[in-house]
Amino acid sequence: MNYTPPQLRTVNVIRYVTPLREGGSLPAIAEADDEFLYVLKFRGAGQGVKALIAELIGGEIARLLGFKVPELVFANLDVAFGRSEADEEIQDLLKFSVGLNLALHYLSGAxxxxxxxxxxxxxxxxxxxxxxxxxxxxxxxxxxxxxxxxxxxxxxxxxxxxxxxxxxxxxxxxxxxxxxxxxxxxxxxxxxxxxxxxxxxxxxxxxxxxxxxxxxxxxxxxxxxxxxxxxxxxxxxxxxxxxxxxxxxxxxxxxxxxxxxxxxx
Known part of the structure; x- marks a missing residue:
């Protein structure tokens, strides 16, 4: 029997909350249009989409094996999203990440x-x-x-x-x-x-x-x-x-x- 994995939802990022500077690729906590918070991984960061691919494959294999993994979603970033960002480093990251990114459901209080x-x-x-x-x-x-x-x-x-x-x-x-x-x-x-x-x-x-x-x-x-x-x-x-x-x-x-x-x- 063929296996059909869960289809990832796609959300639209509506608010950049705060950067997570302990991460080398500068992920961020962001709010999406489903009113949930996510840890957003950017396609414009360090290792680019290959890090997102590893995150996607690794996370879904772990989930299949029964591990607890935050929900993964595709996160769409609009071209106008970063224009009001004052931090130039973050503004560049947002500019180069327009389109489809990857995000993990934020586990508040973890x-x-x-x-x-x-x-x-x-x-x-x-x-x-x-x-x-x-x-x-x-x-x-x-x-x-x-x-x-x-x-x-x-x-x-x-x-x-x-x-x-x-x-x-x-x-x-x-x-x-x-x-x-x-x-x-x-x-x-x-x-x-x-x-x-x-x-x-x-x-x-x-x-x-x-x-x-x-x-x-x-x-x-x-x-x-x-x-x-x-x-x-x-x-x-x-x-x-x-x-x-x-x-x-x-x-x-x-x-x-x-x-x-x-x-x-």
Whole structure:
């Protein structure tokens, strides 16, 4: 049976509330025309649409695997939106981000996950480590956990640094079967003692049809000659085939993660 992922809603940004300057790409809290607040990720920031693509794919794969992830929406930014912004840096960011961006539902009152305060059980830790090895997510370290506690539950955020193969993907087939060396820095690795169990479970969920359906959410608008040499269909095929190959060869990154785990004990 083919998998059909939830279709992302599209909202229109109506108010820029405040920048989140702790983020390297200068995301912002913004209000949309549905009266909700969102953490808005801009296509005109640092890594451009590739960070949005990683956020989209990573977030929706995490959701499919059962993790708690804020709702992702496409966020449309009007050409006139930034004209009244006094900060020149933000004004330029808004100008270069006209069109379709990506946003996460703002979890008001959430606090940053602190491993010294909250103990994550071995199963959940193994699940998150496995996900980040699949996505090659370099940004879940003790310095920057990219996890939140909200209503006493753990939420995953910010996958924009994942899938780093796409910044130079001429050898994507080779990169798909590499271990994830940065796993040794993962904040939850010391508790990830059930990786083999999680590997079998998650591989059964992430079928090729489901991967292709999630990758199919990438808008054509993000796949331009400025960002990719290939057509939208060709770009989506590379993302799909990279992930499908990586899932099929998951024992490579699972073995490397276990070696890093036991080397640190």
């Amino acid at each position: 606090i940053t996950f602190d491993p010294a305060v909250t103990v994550v059980d071995a199963r959940l830790a193994s699940q998150i480590v496995w996900l980040d090895c699949l996505l090659t997510n370099v940004d879940r370290t003790a310095r920057n956990t990219n996890m939140l506690m909200w209503h006493k539950e753990l939420w995953l955020i910010d996958h924009g640094a994942a899938l780093y193969f796409h910044h130079s993907w001429n050898n994507w087939q080779e990169q798909a079967v590499r271990p994830f060396a940065q796993v040794k820095e993962h904040v939850l690795l010391p508790r990830a003692t059930r990786l083999d169990e999680v590997d079998a479970e998650f591989k059964a969920i992430l079928t090729p049809d489901k991967i292709r359906a999630i990758v199919g959410l990438i808008p054509d608008e993000w796949i331009t000659p400025d960002n990719f040499e290939e057509t939208p269909d060709e770009v989506r095929k590379v993302y799909s085939e990279f992930l499908i190959a990586r899932i099929a060869a998951s024992e490579i990154f699972v073995t490397a993660a276990k070696q890093a785990l036991y080397a640190g004990i």
